Amino acid sequence: MATGVEGALPPIAAFALVGALGVGAQWLAWRLRLPAIVLMLIAGLLVGPVLGVFDPARDIGALMGPMVAIAVAIILFEGGLTLNLHSLRDAAGGVRRLVVIGAPLGWLSSALALHYVAGLGWEASAVFGGIMIVTGPTVIAPLLRQARLSRRPAQLLQWEAIVNDPVGALAAVLAFEVVVVLDTALTVNEAILAMIVGIVLALVLGLLGGWGLSAVFRRAWVPEYMKVPVLFASTLAVFALSDLVLHESGLLAVTVMGLFIANANLPSYAEMRRFKEHATILLVSGVFILLAANMDLETLRTLDWRTAAFVAVVVLVARPVTVLISLAFSPVPWRERLLVALTGPRGVVLVAVAGLFGERLAAMGIEDGARIAPLAFALVAATVVLHGFALMPLARFLGLAGAETPGVIVVGGSRFTTAFAEALQKVEVPVLIADPNRARLRRAREAGVDTFYGDILSEAAEHSVELVSYATILATTDNDAYNTLVATDLAPEFGRENVFQLKRAKQTSQRHALPPTLGGRVFGGGLGFYDLNSRMTEGWRIRTTRLSGDFTLEDWREQSPEAILLARTGPGGLRIVSGEDPRTQPGTVLISLVPPPDGPKPG
Structure with missing residues (x-):
């Protein structure tokens, strides 16, 4: 391991360094719009084998193994929580094919590539091949937002990643169980019996754990503020108990437990899953830094031409063959099949799970286990970088790129929102108006604005609206409470800085004011629903104005002192105005609500 610095870091300093590097790399990636996984890989390798500042085996010691095992158990449990079988039934036929046919084919093709190209033995190839089914849901989402794909290929890639996340982990766990049993059993009959016992035990403990938690939560035997801690403690308990009875069966148990809870229709499921996602981001970051720092230079030198050939075969042969066979004779057009076939980025979950299983296989005397982690790093780094730069040009070449400019979803149809949507379309910003009242969408449909008839928070919207675009x-309805609900619910997905709502009618009253943690930023110049629409009735209109070197924001403000600035678009993209006037430059287009030239007119 890394030995460039004499003396070990204190454990507390080591833990702090791991957290700072993991979270810092993700923040820097967000600022620079780069794949976070690449920056985490660079950070881990720099402090580990390159500079020798941090050596997990030296600085953390015996705690590293249990820490990684527990982190991977929680990651797999959260992966199980993402798989709602009802959503899978409602998903497109292409998604079902990619899961039902594609997962086994991907497992087989990946194992063949590992064995015949990378040179791994069958045991390591079978385990790692199962993990390679996972295409990285945490990596796919940012790529789709960046590439602006058309709705159907984006849905295929997104749902495949979500569903195959636990499926791939489950395949790896089962393959590992088989390897463990075959390695420790004396006869074939003992091996089969031990494998059956292990799988049955893990299934029973996982189902019992999921059923018990669901029953306790549904009967309100646990207060709301303790549900997430109880969830964590129960996950660790099931993992430890299953491992105690039969070694290495705990990962399968917690995955099954997550699957059960995901399909139990618990009222607080969304909040629990959201918190689990946040915890998983921290754990994945930590595990990734630990595994990268734990690699030594000798292991890195094993990444030779066979590694490059392995990555090339996975990207250019194994993935395309798997997808094209899975989608054969389906209604998915050939262009979309080709795009999905050439897009398969792997993420940090693959590295975390591969690192754990690689160490376990190596500890069992299977030498190829030590090569799994570096191969996983190479595959993840290569696919993330490749697809990060190639997905958008490929989508454009195939004619499957959506709008290049990020769009706006307006919740609530009205005279004002229709006029605002028309102004956005005028400056080539995609816009969608959603409303559960069909009559309120009539004006928008007549104006040629895209609409969604239904609740934007419904499951139908999740499947029908291309949210990634x-x-x-x-949130601009006449119901302040609903606007606040929409803004609060969608803020984690879109970012609180990108969620807006009309000013609440009684926000200035101390008795009715809501805490700042609820709702979004104020939109519409501090006016409410009825104020804005009454102005439209009086003859106010939405106007777009382009600034230049000779006509600045100050000139516009002097010319239109009563105008209400709503948004601006230009080189920096669309920005909704909330509060003070934004920074502008020549070429910026202002979108504002302006009074009629001769004063207000009666409606």
Whole structure:
């Protein structure tokens, strides 16, 4: 391991360094719009084998193994929580094919590539091949937002990643169980019996754990503020108990437990899953830094031409063959099949799970286990970088790129929102108006604005609306409580800085004011629903104005002192105005609500 610095870091300093590097790399990636996984890989390798500042085996010691095992158990449990079988039944036929046919084919093709190209033995190839089914849901989402794909290929890639996340982990766990049993059993009959016992035990403990938690939560035997801690403690308990009875069966148990809870229709499921996602991001970051720092230079030198050939075969042969066979004779057009076939980025979950299983296989005397982690790093780094730069040009070449400009979803149809949507379309910003009242969408449909008839928070919207093509939410209905609900619910997905709502009618009253943690930023110049629409009735209109070197924001403000600035678009993209005037430059287009030239007119 890394030995460039004499003396070990204190454990507390080591833990702090791991957290700072993991979270810092993700923040820097967000700022620079780069794949976070690449920056985490660079950070881990720099402090580990390159500079020798941090050596997990030296600085953390015996705690590293249990820490990684527990982190991977929680990651797999959260992966199980993402798989709602009802959503899978409702998904497109292409998604079902990619899961039902594609997962086994991907497992087989990946194992063949590992054995015949990378040179791994069958045991390591079978385990790692199962993990390679996972295409990385945490990596796919940012790529789709960046590439602005058309709705159907984006849905295929997104749902495949979500569903195959636990499926791939489950395949790896089962393959590992088989390897463990075959390695420790004396006869074939003992091996089969031990494998059956292990799988049955893990299934029973996982189902019992999921059923018990669901029953306790549904009967309100646990207060709301303790549900997530109880969830964590129960996950660790099931993992430890299953491992105690039969070694290495705990990962399968917690995955099954997550699957059960995901399909139990618990009222607080969304909040629990959201918190689990946040915890998983921290754990994945930590595990990734630990595994990268734990690699030594000798292991890195094993990444030779066979590694490059392995990555090339996975990207250019194994993935395309798997997808094209899975989608054969399906209604999915050939262009979309080709795009999905050539897009398969792997993420940090693959590295975390591969690192754990690689160490376990190596500890069992299977030498190829030590090569799994570096191969996983190479595959993840290569696919993330490749697809990060190639997905958008490929989508454009195939004619499957959506709008290049991030769109706006306006919740609530009205005279004002229709006029605002028309102004956005005028400056080539995609816009969608959603409303559960069909009559309120009539004006928007007549104006040629895209609409969604239904509740934007419904499951139907999740499947029908291409959310990945939109970056901003405006909640503009006549119901302040619903606007606040929409803004609060969608803020984690879109970012609180991109979620807006009309000013609440009684926000200035101390008795009715809501805490700042609820709702979005104020939109519409501080006016409410009825104020804005009454102005439209009086003859106010939405106007777009282009600034230049000779006509600045100050000139516009002097010319239109009563105008209400709503948004601006230009080189920096669309920005909704909330509060003070924004920074502008020549070429910026202002979108504002202006009074009629001769004063207000009666409606």
